Amino acid sequence: xxxxxxxxxRGIPDLELLIGGARLTPGGFDSNGDLAVDRINDPATxxxxxxxxxxxxxxxxxxxxxxxxxxxxxxxxxxxxKLALPAGLTEHDGVTGRGTMTRLNELFTDRSxxxxxxxxxxxxxxxxxxxxxxxIAVRYAVPALILFPGQPxxxxxxxxxxxxxxxxxxxxxxxxxxxxxxDIAATADHSVWADVTWTHDNxxxxxxxxxxxxxxxxxxxxxxxxxx
Numbered sequence: 688x689x690x691x692x693x694x695x696x697r698g699i700p701d702l703e704l705l706i707g708g709a710r711l712t713p714g715g716f717d718s719n720g721d722l723a724v725d726r727i728n729d730p731a732t733x734x735x736x737x738x739x740x741x742x743x744x745x746x747x748x749x750x751x752x753x754x755x756x757x758x759x760x761x762x763x764x765x766x767x768x769k770l771a772l773p774a775g776l777t778e779h780d781g782v783t784g785r786g787t788m789t790r791l792n793e794l795f796t797d798r799s800x801x802x803x804x805x806x807x808x809x810x811x812x813x814x815x816x817x818x819x820x821x822x823i824a825v826r827y828a829v830p831a832l833i834l835f836p837g838q839p840x841x842x843x844x845x846x847x848x849x850x851x852x853x854x855x856x857x858x859x860x861x862x863x864x865x866x867x868x869x870d871i872a873a874t875a876d877h878s879v880w881a882d883v884t885w886t887h888d889n890x891x892x893x894x895x896x897x898x899x900x901x902x903x904x905x906x907x908x909x910x911x912x913x914x915x
Contacts, residue, residue: 693795693803695739701732705788711736712782713753720784728753736783739791740764742805744866761787767868767884793871804881804899807906808867812885816865818856824848828900828907835913864888877901882914 690706691697705711708720711732715724730751737749737757745760758781765779770786772779794805807826814822824845827833831842833851842848870882879899886892898910 691792693792695795696735696792699732699735701729702735702788705783706785708785710782710784713758739795768870794869804879808869808883812865812867820849820853823852826908828909831908832910862887862889
């Protein structure tokens, strides 16, 4: 039975081996997870990891070569996702193994039959940077809760959400780019809790917890709660 659930990773055998315990390293592929490289890396496998990291906002080129930029992006991904350290390590390395592949597979799995969680937040970010309040509003469920300190809102219509964000756009003045680090905190039938840290190009960041619910139109935000 396949271990890969994300459509983008299907059909690449070595990615399934990674979830099973293999390791993709700068020096080659460790098929058994015994810390001994036994063959060269498959370029398609490396490209799949690189493409996923690029889509998550990490800066590297899809080359099919497990170079130093790929190694650094993997290390940053592990830290951003707060993955557990393997036994014997005091800090994360740049090797792609079971933990890294499992989390990538989780992030890119389409649980609803609609867009996946990462794509949802990519689209959300584009709407935010475009200051498009209506495009943001359609990504919120009705009813929904926006729990900003001192300004909790029980959303009863898309126009109410649009009005809220129109008034909030001033705080994003000067921001033209943003990246997201997404940690799936919990999942349930038809629902996902995503802990998202947004890092903006003006040096600021904000952390939000989003509860996403499955609807006939795809993922919608049911509850938005600032964490920091």
